[in-house]
Amino acid sequence: MTVPGRRSSTFTRLLRHGFTDPSASERLLETPELAPVRSDPVLLDALGATADPDLALLGLVRIVEAQDADERRALLDTLVTAKPLRDRLLGVLGASEALGDHLARHPRDWHALVTYEAADLHPGVAEFERGLAEATDPVTLRVAYRRCLLAIAARDVCGTTDMAETAAELADLATATLRAALAIARTAAPEDAAQCRLAVIAMGKCGGHELNYVSDVDVIFVAEPADGGDEGKAMQAASRLAAHLMRICSETTVEGVIWPVDANLRPEGRNGPLVRTLSSHLAYYQRWAKTWEFQALLKARPVAGDPELGQDYVEAVSPLVWQAAERDNFVADVQKMRRRVVDNIPAAQVERELKLGPGGLRDVEFAVQLLQLVHGRSDATLHSGTTLDALAALAAGGYVGRADAAQLDEAYRFLRAMEHRIQLHRLRRTHLVPEDEADLRRLGRSLGLRTEPVASLNKEWKRHASVVRRLHEKLFYRPLLDAVAQLAPGETRLSARAAAHRLEALGYADPAAALRHLEALSSGVSRKAAIQRTLLPVLLGWFADSADPDAGLLGFRKVSDALGKTPWYLRLLRDEGAAAENLARVLSAGRLAPDLLLRAPEAVAILGDPDGLVPRGRDHLEQEVLAAVGRAETAEGAVAAARGVRRRELFRTTAGDLIGSYGTEDSPAEEDPGALVDRVGNAVTDLNAATIAGALRAAVRAEWGDTLPTRFAVIGMGRFGGHELSYGSDADVLFVHEPREGVDEQEAAKAANRVVAEMRRLLQLPTADPPLLIDADLRPEGKSGPMVRTLKSYEAYYRRWSLVWESQALLRAEVMAGDADLGARFIELIDPLRYPVEGLGDDAVREIRRLKARMESERMPRGADPTLHTKLGRGGLSDVEWTVQLLQMQHGWDEPGLRTTRTREALAAAHAAGLIDTEDASILDEAWVLATRVRNGVMLVRGRAGDTFPSDGRELAAVGRYLGYEPGHVGDMLEDYRRLTRRARAVVEELFYGAHL
Template identity: 90%
Template sequence: MTVPGRRSSTFSRLLRHGFTDPSAAEQLLAVPELSALRGDSVLLDALGATADPDLALRGLVRLVEAQPEAERQTLTGTLLAAKPFRDRLLGVLGASEALADHLARHPRDWQALVTYEAADLHPGVAEFERCLADATDPVSLRVAYRRCLLAIAARDVCGTTDVAQAAAELADLATATLRAALAIARRAAPDDAAQCRLAVIAMGKCGGHELNYVSDVDVIFVGEPAEGADEGKALQAATRLASHLMRICSETTVEGTIWPVDANLRPEGRNGPLVRTLSSHLAYYQRWAKTWEFQALLKARAVAGDPELGADYIDAVSPLVWQAAERENFVPDVQKMRRRVVDNIPVAQVERELKLGPGGLRDVEFAVQLLQLVHGRSDATLHSGTTLDALRSLAAGGYVGRVDAAQLDEAYRFLRAMEHRIQLYRLRRTHLVPEDESDLRRLGRSLGLRTDPVAELNREWKRHASVVRRLHEKIFYRPLLDAVAQLTPGETRLSPKAAGQRLEALGYADPVAALRHLEALASGVSRKAAIQRTLLPVLLGWFADSADPDAGLLGFRKVSDALGRTPWYLRLLRDEGAAAENLARVLSAGRLAPDLLLRAPEAVAILGAPEGLEPRGRDHLEQEILAAVGRADGAEQAVAAARGVRRRELFRTAAADIIGSYGTEDSPRELDPGALVDRVGRALTALNAATIAGALRAAVRADWGDTLPTRFAVIGMGRFGGQELGYGSDADVLFVHEPREGVDEQEAARAANRVVAEMRRLLQVPTADPPLMIDADLRPEGKSGPLVRTLKSYEAYYRRWSLVWESQALLRAEHMAGDADLGRRFIELVAPLRYPAEGLGEEAVREIRRLKARMETERLPRGADPTLHTKLGRGGLSDVEWTVQLLQMRHGWAEPGLRTTRTREALAAAHAAGLIATDEAQTLEDAWVLATRVRNAVMLVRGRPGDTFPSDGRELAAVGRYLGYGPGRVGEMVDDYRRITRRARAVVDDLFYGS
């Protein structure tokens, strides 16, 4: 009779040791065969350390029961006396039901786990061949194979080997097994063996020394006639031997199967002959092979049969592997193939697919192989068929970031360990994570997760899969890869002679200076130099696709020197989206953007972030600038901070404009020219408005703290008010104030004038940042009038003295900074002037026409070509804007759409109202957009404003590239400008002058 308390104590101990069925375990422990072990606590401890204590105990009972009576005591005594053996045996029994079955059928095979000599810890092919040497038929080969597998599994589950070593041992065991199977086939057909030379080439995971416990072993067979033999008969004999080898390994017997041998990676797949000669293989690969076949050959390794023939095959196909990346559309083809694999996974399985699913093992393998094939053409250190070895080499060579490589390595090992343990349980080929709770528990415990195995397993699996998915997307779809793949091997090697020749061919004006830059950037053995050697061959081509490659390369060297100690810089260019190409376009497009960047090189990060080139809105910018002003110690420091933000945002806007105008190989131009102009105008307006708001806050704080004695507002005028600023535009403004209650008007006026003077001073203090020029000449009475007026003063002036040109100027008035309510009331005040009731009288129209004609005569610079001056020339900005503004003043009172400060919006509204024909509206818009883009291009290229095309040939070509005119099309660009503006002038003559 069992004492209840004692039973309860044993029951509790079993629960603590991880048994899920303590009652059944108590019964198993009570069997007579375990009497020698029953009272020893070490057995329970050892069972509790296994993946599945219940499974381990059942397997142990079966093994002990299967022992001959004379050997049973030997087994139990060894279990008690030798902890390493105990851990190995129970570890296997707790992880693999299939190997427990094997031990029950072959009860003496436990002795294979008793001792491990130091030399046996990581056996190679020779050791496995010795273990298989006595196998003379398929059945005995299977038994010997499982015995070897037992030893590998024991080392694996006990941590004597890591997952990569276990995979390599499995590949070596497969190699030894293929050799043994071929020997059996040869003995069965000695005549066939005498007629041919046969080599077995391992592919896939076996070839890569990273085999699973249960996997197809992919092979290719190469045959040649033996000396004096007929080729046709020899190939038939070799085919019979190869077929027999495949049956020996693949067929199911009473001992089960070893693994299927799959020869479908051969030329033409299953439709092609099983065995080919070496010359036939080469002819196929040179003429017919697809991209994926070269990717598969990356892991090819001669493993069995004629060693000389196998070596000849590898020597012959290896150069083809490392030329594959030069094939047309190589990178997109590999990427499409990976997507097809994912698309073919059944929907119900995709979330459980450990190998093929998103974030699975194949994502790591494809990413590594693609990088190898692209960069391995010129770097032999990458020529490894083993994923983790290749990953280490890629990291060492700078092709993958060290952190990224470490994360991929860790994730790959974890996922492979999961795969190993899943397959080990029943020795079945599967890559699906189980759904059953007990299976997940055993799997988690086998990986060392013991507190809450199922929850911990799911958490770790999802974490690693997420890392793999993120890094796969980052590396596998890296735009730089396709560009590198399109270079020839010679172009990827930056030897002085090859680089010099390439520089000349690419059109660098000073190849000697360019070579100096290359040597400074890429020479040496540092990681930085290694990454530069990857980037530069591609960048050189992108620089050459501009009007001034030399300037682009020089700018890149300056940025690289400035950021040389910044760890993220080169990583950004190598890994993040189109950052490298974006930088190349920006640096070689002219002076403005590189000058802005070199003042704060860290702004290069803008080029890598997906949203980095999106202009910031006015509210966002004003919030950032006012916060910076609030943190500063004094007014000058405050505005310096504001101007620093402005410099960064100027660079963002310029970079987005350049990239949007040029487009990139990865992202062709998406916006039409008008949209590009609008984006620049809005971005610069928002930026200048926010900067002025910051300067206003800084000027007020310096003398008055938080509250100025008078309400104060800044009204944008001209292009500023119209949100149509260019890179070289001043900010046209009016200043309006209104004394606060109880404040003397003279005191308020003094405060307002002091604020304006301080604002203008702060915004023009000489610094490395570009100044913001404020122009108040459009105020009442022009330069002769007071700089600041009260709202009442403006009202009185406009009521009594306003001229028609002032009403026209007010068409673009818009509140930009300061007191919003005061700004709104100013706009309401001037509305009747800019949109007069019943429109303009004839005298006012004549006056506007006279002013325009006088301006054309007097203000066009001496010697300027009137057909090419973008502002005052024929069909230029002034022509279009005055025409549109005349329509606004004549019809704005009746057409609400015309009440806008923006030229293109007003033009569209005039067309919608039937005031201008479709073709005329399009002609004016085309001319206005083109003239605006030319002005922007001149500023981007020269770094200073200009209203006409540059005379310097390189600068003119750079303007052409910005406008979409490729090399040699400068004349066409100028002709197009003259033609478009000539047509616009004809419309202006009709609509504005009424001719």
């Protein structure tokens, strides 16, 4: 006896086995009929393994109670001793309340689960026909149907069959049921059966061999007179037989309904005749059918009635199906139909709609069917009515990436399994994910999610739905799919002209040339051409989004020609989600990135790596460059190797800049332009520093081997030292050396000068790459002074002769290559000059202002618009940098944050120190970032450096796209630039030229 208030051991065991109402289940276990098995631990373990242990136990009790004594004994004995029966019976009872009801009404049907033979594991139509053979009326047919369904469900919930096999079995059972129903109808009206040949064509999921547990079974009826009889009478007889068949399956009996038979996919829908002759069907499809009707016919399959007539029907309509893609607006019609389905979902159900909603089953099916219909004209391997088989064929033929296909396959299987288990519970036609916690728990457990089943179910469902939605959008093609990507040499001139018009409408300036590129890329039957036909429609749309679509397409053809025999290239674009879009953006954005890529086409692999667009750090770059230099046999070969690294990494940086500015469908543009500017500046600086280190190593090795007679360091100056290089910037440097112990100073000086001369020679060797020019004009005495000095010489010069502008220039000094200790001592030497104690005197401040004003008046190019010149113009780079540098020299001695070579860091530090208010600091920062981005954009677009906006309209539009402006808004871009720099100039007037700092 259980003490009141204390839980029994059974109660605890039930909780542990997953029962949610252990009190009620404990009472059920006390049912007298279960006495022989209630204490058997095997039973409790088996119940706990089901989707809903409480429901399974309740169903078991009802079945046991419904048996007579002998049958009950046999059931309980088998239940304990035969694991297959135990797992199958309890699995069904825990997943399906409706099948539990069936077993309670028909208690002997549990025997359908006892056998476990090969034929029972994977039955086909013949086995199901035997199971329905004794049915002579709708009621007995319904009972027999449920008995077969019981066995299918048992195999499903026990994992004996997977989702696709279960769906195929359900379709085979539907086929057998339609045949049995037709036999009953013929028996009831033998005179009608004698007058006609009637074939039943399965459509939809039944036709596709992928039926649900509860679904309308879509059919089309086709008939012909028997033995040359009267066609009118034959059609009337066939219509009566068809109508009777539909009633047998659809009408409610004491055993419920089997499923509705829906003939609304026939010509003219419910307004058309139920039965037509084959010629009448063809006449309709040839003259009146809409696009969706051909899409529906893709799954047509003869299943019952006259097999020869059914096969004739499918063979007759099949050519029409595979010509549907040639119809006007075909792709747009399919896309519109999918959107209409989504729009018609009640708002309250969209989030729970497993079939029709975004990311649902229809997204997979529509994408697959569209691709089948477009590409199936020339590829018969795509002619499958089964979604997963068709998807596999699309992947095998190169029309869908293997990774995409695998993800879609996995998601479709999961979503269909969810749909199966939802319907199986009460055998009701629904596609809505339940909201009740208990239903969600049972559903999650039925799918094998036993740890936190509700949370796990929601997570997996949303993950798969997200994958489906993303890939559906990716595969649901752009407008030129049917008109251009399939264009082949044998097509008519009119088709080519129509395609040219569409190219022109998308912004291609030379449609004829574009068509030639497309034909060269996509014609033929090779796998390479098939993949190109898959890629091109999407690429064309991305090219069209740029300022120069023609350049993008031409660049793509050049890259494809260069890499066409490289097996990984097209696989990369097809299989890596972002690679193709990244390539399209890069190729259509200007000259610099495509030029770099065409000189190193293998760098396209960078675009498929999720981390491929992230610039590599200086340590990594320098290590690679020095290793390449070490392997080279000559100094020239060493620098060529270093340039190869620079070319690849410069492409990485330009590509990352463009993708970060434009964004992709999967990755929106970066919100902070300053982050892009900093990333480019740091990347180009690190890359040039590594290249200079490589040139230095090559120059030393050429004459002295591993050790130069003097220590040597390269100091970065200007934008180089400030980590603010743009793509076309020179590298301003100073060279410093210090003789090694025991080396004569003159010998050391000669060695240092020879190294500098050799470095400059090597870096100036002719090349098609963007040049890396080192400029040493900021050295003491400028062009008149020695190219390289010792540390002591620098010290003597700066102590006696240094001018204020030289101290200002030293604000950007940073060690970039060579002897790190020597470089550190040089920095220690110059710190007092650039950050003078107690700041600058009035004379020094006036001198800096005078120099700035002189530079503005003398260096501005003749005819340049001062409101649009990014470097010397109003509110441009020079204005911001001189203002910040004046603050650094005045206050750097007591504000450590100002002791940086970077403009934006110094500006932020000045703001933090209260030297500049928030609004003014923001205006200066925004103006500097914008001017820098314009310079970068000009270099990316034109392939050569420039300090002002291009005058060419297309180039100007491309810079606008880089800066985030939509087509047609270059005027807004120029006005925004003028407005921001005007505000920046006002701040400069106040801070730089105004009150004493």
